[in-house]
Amino acid sequence: MIGDFFESILNIDSKIFKTLGALFIPGKLTEAYFRGQQKRYVPPTRLFFVMAVIHFAVLGYLAFGQLEDQMDDMANETRYEAFYSDFRTDLDTVRANLEAQYAQVPQLKEALDTLEAKLEDPRKDSFNLVYFTNSNEFGTFESVSLPVSKQHLIEMPLDSLPGAYGVEGFWHQLQVRQIAKLNREGGDFTRFALGKLIWMVALMMPALALILKLLYIRRGHYYVEHLVFSFHYHAFAFLLVSVLLMLAYWFPGYFNSGEVAIPLGMLGIMLYLYKAMRRFYRQGRIKTFIKFCIINFAYLTLFTFFLILTAVLTTLTF
Template identity: 30%
Template sequence: MKEKGRFLKKYRGNECLNCGVPLDIIDRYCHNCGQINTIKKLSFKDFFNEFFASIFSYDSRLRHTVVGLLFKPGMISKDYIEGKRIKYANPFRFFLSVSILFFIINGLFIDFDQMALQFNSGQKLAAEDSKRTKAGVIEINTSSSDSSKTTKNSSEQIYFTEAQLDTMSMFTAINKRWKTYKSHYKKTEEVLPSVALDSLKHKQNTYTRYLYTRSIKTKNLNDNPMELLIFVFNKLPFIIFFFLPFFALIMWLLYIRKPFNYMEHLVFIFHTQTMFFILIGIAVLIDQITKSEVTSSIAMLVFLFYLYKAMRKFYQQGRAKTIVKFLLVNVLFFILAGIGSVITIVGSMFIF
């Protein structure tokens, strides 16, 4: 590599400016802490030269990783667990980087505003249908007393005192307290938990304030569930990142007789899922250009074939056994994905 800027020999010192370890003029970096051996003051030009050099230096590992993932299914994972790691990007960090980039690019093509508009239009039509239905019922039941009862019931506020809640079981009390808070917010639109709880004469603590805040959020989500969808979508890279270790556990159980530990299965999972995002990401871009969804469908089929080849290469089993385990893996994946989706949505409602 051609030396320039702060790397020139004339700028090298006799000791590391960072840790003080003695150095020789041939040392480009400190062998103790890794810092550049230079006494030259940092200039604007040097700063940007080193910035772009670090990008292209990482690009070397990035190139080996991407090429290996694309054209040698399972090979990178096999190399990595055998200790051949210097030329490849870290599988965990690389997966997270690719997945975040995928969701950023994909998010550019998802029109949440249009989806919200369509949802609100659907709600408006449903409300109009409901009004017409109620109008028909009112025409049939013209009794003024019945009408007044209906009005009274619809405006009735749900309220349970603290003393009443204390006599209930834990889950019943949570349910009644939740309904009380939702009813109070619906009537008063009070957003401050302390003010609302004081008005209701309920306990003022972290739990009750949290529950009141969540009841408001839930009410708002009922009116505009797109907010929850956007929230979950933005968190998907991290959700999937923490979801994959459970999938690796399934792989460990399926190949329990193979000499792989859990972390080696996890390396394989992160590599294959990174490939999934690369393929689908490229397909999404092509579909946006061609205004079709054909490429995405083809990419899914390509990935399934890729996964089969990767499993054969990495686990070194015959065709028949690999096909059986491949089918089982996909069934278990969709079951686990379904459970994970439910947990994610429910959990998001409590942290949104």
């Protein structure tokens, strides 16, 4: 069984190697799929999800790991200040008792003032918890800044927090609870959000295919052809960006992520999309370039919309 497994995976005639080889030629895999050569290659949906899982695993290892640590540090800092507030309250009680017991010692007040001056007082600071409300008859939203004690932010039960600060309404209270939970468990939120990003990109595919259908409506392609094209294009994009990010991680001196890896990845993805559109849809350079610009603008709009929607839904369901 082990021998058969490695033979099927490492065999040069394996579907994996054939699929990857065809994937690096823009448009070839989609073209071959609709010529009836489905059995030679990995199915489009499976290829898309495999590459998406690999891509987000790389992101989780490289970028989201650091973000998770930063969120945890922020939560721990707030938790420290909340617990330190209890200490300062106890210190005030001890001071009041000492001043009452040793009122005849003139140096005591000066000594206690000097001690307190050296100790920070986190009770003076509050956390500005921001939530959104429907502000007027036109349906626009505005943000509301709610100063919350850091001690309450960490220690108070989430169901009691909105009512304690006079927040009314189901949606307002839900926002306050979820944002408070986010500040308590920020590291867990990054892992939760990462899992949702895969489904965000998957849900974008039908919308992107619809835009392609409208752009090429006179070419007579079926909707599913545009959908498969989108799957193959994103599979390549996931693979290319993942490889470049790993190279930037392993060889930072040669593949700096901000200066080399990301610009190179964007250039490669855009060039691949243009060449794939030329090969699969078989139109001239000028028409293809115009539609290439339109699809990039539409893609940016779609991505922004789905990203905001995913961020809101992820925050509310965390």
